Amino acid sequence: MxxxxxxxxxxxxxxxxxxxxxxxxxxxxxxxxxxxxxxxxxxxxxxxxxxxxxxxxxxxxxxxxxxxxxxxxxxxxxxxxxxxxxxxxxxxxxxxxxxxxxxxxxxxxxxxxxxxxxxxxxxxxxxxxxxxxxxxxxxxxxxxxxxxxxxxxxxxxxxxxxxxxxxxxxxxxxxxxxxxxxxxxxxxxxxxxxxxxxxxxxxxxxxxxxxxxxxKIEEDYAIVKGETNLLDRDTEREFIGIRRSNYGFEALTMNRQRTQNIFGNTVILEKPTLEDIMLYTKKGNDNYVESYS
Amino acid sequence: MLNLIRKDIVLQKNTLLILLPLLFLDSFLDGSRIYVGILFSIAIVMQSFATDEKPSVHYLMNSLPYTRKEIVSSKYAGACVFSFLVMLTILIGNLVVTKELVPWEQLLFIAGVVAVFISLAFPFSYLFKSQYLMIASIVLFVLYMIVVSKFIPDLNDRIREAVRTLLSLDHSLLYGGAVLSVILLYIFSWMLSVRIYSRKVF
Incomplete structure (x- = not known):
């Protein structure tokens, strides 16, 4: 093309x-x-x-x-x-x-x-x-x-x-x-x-x-919602950005299928909006910067 | 290129419609044609330059299919057009009032001074901004006043004398040399401005 x-x-x-x-x-x-x-x-x-x-x-x-x-x-x-x-x-x-x-x-x-x-x-x-x-x-x-x-x-x-x-x-x-x-x-x-x-x-x-x-964005990316105890050092790597609250976590993955395979039915996957993607990418980058500075 | 010059004339339409008739009326007075001619030429040329100095205009001109070289060149060519219009008005005004042609040396002198001014002012304005030209000229004026009051008290008379001698000379070689150096200065200034403008970030 x-x-x-x-x-x-x-x-x-x-x-x-x-x-x-x-x-x-x-x-x-x-x-x-x-x-x-x-x-x-x-x-x-x-x-x-x-x-x-x-x-x-x-x-x-x-x-x-x-x-x-x-x-x-x-x-x-x-x-x-x-x-x-x-x-x-x-x-x-x-x-x-x-x-x-x-x-x-x-x-x-x-x-x-x-x-x-x-x-x-x-x-x-x-x-x-x-x-x-x-x-x-x-x-x-x-x-x-x-x-x-x-x-x-x-x-x-x-x-x-x-x-x-x-x-x-x-x-x-x-x-x-x-x-x-x-x-x-x-x-x-x-x-x-x-x-x-x-x-x-x-x-x-x-x-x-x-x-x-x-x-394709909706096919690849997904908002993942689940309980906070699912998160550990390894699983966190699956996500671009994570938001924690008292009720659980919400995160963005750029590999919907993989996340589905790892977490199975323990999490809910939702279609992300472009704003979600922008927000979590910014969050992810900021955390990255924080943890290394 | 011609489009860009025409654009400047369209934009300065109102300025021209006010200043040129005023200049024509001035012919009825017994003032100095040379000073008035220089003043009017510079005023119109710089007005036209300042109109295009906003960042938004730089965006517009550079997004249209023009090169930066053309944008700068059109300002130099446009300055000649505006000065020509001023001198034409002086010429016609005098022809109407005195039924005589303005001596060509006077017109040449106006053109020369305006060209020298532009040669200095344009690169300066492309590098900084034409609004700082005012500050720069005030600084120069103060320096001039200091020179006049402290060192050479009769500087004004000397300049006036020099201008008079220059105009009364019928030494064609001298004229030729002066014209040539002004043209060279103008071309050098144009090339310098093209360089400055092509590196400008707005």
Missing amino acids: ENVIELNNVTKSFKGFELKDLSISVKKGFVTGFIGGNGVGKSTTIKLIMNLLRPDSGEVSLFGMNYREHEKEIKQRIGFVFDNNILYENITLSEMKRIIKPAYKNWDDTIFQHYVNLFELPLKKQIKTFSKGMLMKASLTFALSHHAELIIMDEPTSGLDPIFRRELLDILHDIMQDGEKTIFFSTHITTDLDRIADYITFIHNGQHIFTKEHY
Whole structure:
């Protein structure tokens, strides 16, 4: 299967933060959700993919091309949405269009008009008067108006009301229908991913934890509930993270079948949500750090 | 590239619509064309530069299919366009009021001073921020005042004298040399800014 985005052993360090040996690939024709907590490197990764940052080492390639030689060709094929407003504030939407349109060879005025009508965006009002939702709609309109093959979005649903969040997901679902487009987006709101994501990429503390097909996650991972006396040094190793309470323990395993074989009927296995996975991975990592520091 | 220059003109539309007619009106007064021309050119060029300095604009421009080299180059080319517009306005204003052409040496002098200013200001602003330019110029101004009051009391007169001599010279070699060095400085500054900007993290 063709990869649209490939990061190979990418390292980027800042003061107090580092992306370590990150290798991620995003498959063509699918929606990949990009999850992880605050400050674990999601935005940095997206900036590396957009060439807003350059890696200290490692390779970033899009559509099989690198930025060093094909920067403009790559960017022609990307539509982008950032979580904060990047449009000029003191001009109107139609003036903004006059600025962005000439940058793209495949700009399509009918699509632009279609989304402007759909989102009821005012063309003659200054962009600084737009609400957060309108700004997001405007950015999305620009991202979709030049037949981009890859749509990259950084937290597009944060700060949006639930109704527009659903509308947005429906629109994204619609544009995926021809099988030619690819969407890569980061989010905190993991329930959004249940609706549209085919793949989930999860990073934690600058490291790639997994990229899996969405349905596979429920097959592999499980929340395990049982009595605390089942836990000892050996059985604890089976889990990514453990939460103890007076009534027993709750833990996350990444090998449902194995856990089932070990504990049999003494524990209850439940389907985890993405939030469970994020939470226990963080817990597990923190414990690891604690016990070794 | 042309798109980026056109973008700057679209963004500075209001500034131009206010400043250029004002400049035209100024032709009716008996002021110094040279100082006014330099001031207006620099004001418009730096206004245009400052508009694009927000991190959000860097994100936008660098996510659009432009290279960092093009983004910087467009600012240098755009500065020439803005200065040209200012000088054109002065030229037309004078033609209307005095029915005479502005001496070309004066226009050349304006262009030269503006080019030298930009050559220094752009790399500085790409490295830091144009808002610190104000602080830097205040520091320079204070130093200048100290020099004037303590060491060379007639510095102002000397500069004025030097400018006058320079303009009254009809030594074509001297002109040629000055023009060439300003152009070289401008090109050097442009290359320096490209280097600074391509390493910038925003």
